[in-house]
Amino acid sequence: MKKDKILVIGACGQIGVELTLALRKMYGDQNVVASDLREEHELLKGSGPYVSLDVMNKEMLHVLVIRHNITQIYLLAAILSATGEKNPLLAWHINMQSLLNVLDIAKEEGLDKIYWPSSIAVFGPNSPKADTEQHTIIEPTTIYGISKFAGERWCEYYNHRYGIDVRSLRYPGLISYKSAPGGGTTDYAVEIYHEALEEGKYECFLREDTYLPMMYMPDAIRATIELMEADAARVKIRSAYNLSGMSFSPKEISEEIKKHIPSFTISYEPDYRQQIADGWPQSIDDSAAREQWGWKPEYDLEKMTVDMLKNLKK
C-alpha cells in the first residue's frame, strides 16, 4: 500500500501554519514536510520536518519531491491582493509560475493530489454582489484576482488534459489568531481584534459599510481537508469551489467586539484597499460545495468573536 507523503509550500503563512499542524495530526508528523522561503514559524518548530524552499526554483522543488517521496502537494505560497497591487508584474509572475511548477511536477512524477487555493478575488465589479454564484460573470480587476482566475483555468486544464487530481477552494477573507495575515484586503478583520485588546481602539482602512465574505480559520482548515479527503468522483468542479462562512461589515464586527469590550472605539480612514473591496462580492453562494461534498460552516460572527478574544487574551 502506498503511503501519503505531503509537501506544504508556504507553510509559514497565515493558512500554512494551521493547515500543516492539522495535516500532521491526520497523516503523522513525519509524513508532512513543511516548506517556505521564510524561517520556520515558531508554532511549527519541533512538530515535523521543515525545509527551506523557493517554489520558483523548479529544479529544487523537483529534487525535494523525489527525495522525500512526496505524493501530495499543498501550494499556499502567493502574493496576496493588497501587496499584489503594489507590484503587479511580480505578483503575476510568482502566483502563476509557482502553480505551473507544481502542476508540471505533479504530471511528471504522477503525484496523487494537488491543493491550490483560489479566492473570492476572482470576482469583479460586474459580478453580482449578493450570493454570487459559482458560474457567473468573472471579470477580476486586481492582478491578484486575474492570477487566481488564470490559475483556476490551469488547474482545470491539467485535470482534464492530464488527469491530475487537483482541487481548489475560493477562500473568502480568513480570520485567525495563530499566525499573522499576509497582505490581503480583509486583514482588517484580524487586526481589529488585536488592537481592540491592546489599544481599545482601531482605525479601519475600509468604510464602515463594506460587506465582504469572511471565514474563521478552523472552518477554512476543515473545508480544505474535507475537500481533499472527498471521494474523487464527488469533486466535480476542478477549477475552484465557491466557499462561504459569513459576511459582515467593519461596523458590524466593531459592534460585536463592543459587546465584550464596551469602551472599544473604531474610526474609518479608507485607503487604496477600499477600491479592491468595492470590486468584490458581499456574500457567496456555495451550494455546489454543500451538495457535492457536504460542506457546512460552523462559525458565525458572534461565535468567532468569542473565540478570537478568548484566545488572544491568553
Ligand SMILES: NC(=O)c1ccc[n+]([C@@H]2O[C@H](COP(=O)([O-])OP(=O)(O)OC[C@H]3O[C@@H](n4cnc5c(N)ncnc54)[C@H](O)[C@@H]3O)[C@@H](O)[C@H]2O)c1
Ligand atoms: N488569507 C486569506 O484571507 C486568503 C483568502 C483567499 C485566498 N488565500 C490564498 O491562500 C493561500 C495562502 O494564503 P496566506 O494568507 O496563508 O498567505 P501568506 O502570505 O500568509 O503566506 C504565504 C507564504 O508563502 C511564502 N512564500 C512566498 N513566496 C514564496 C516562494 N517563492 N517560495 C516558497 N514560499 C513562498 C511566504 O513566505 C508565506 O509564508 C494563497 O494562495 C492565498 O492567495 C488566502
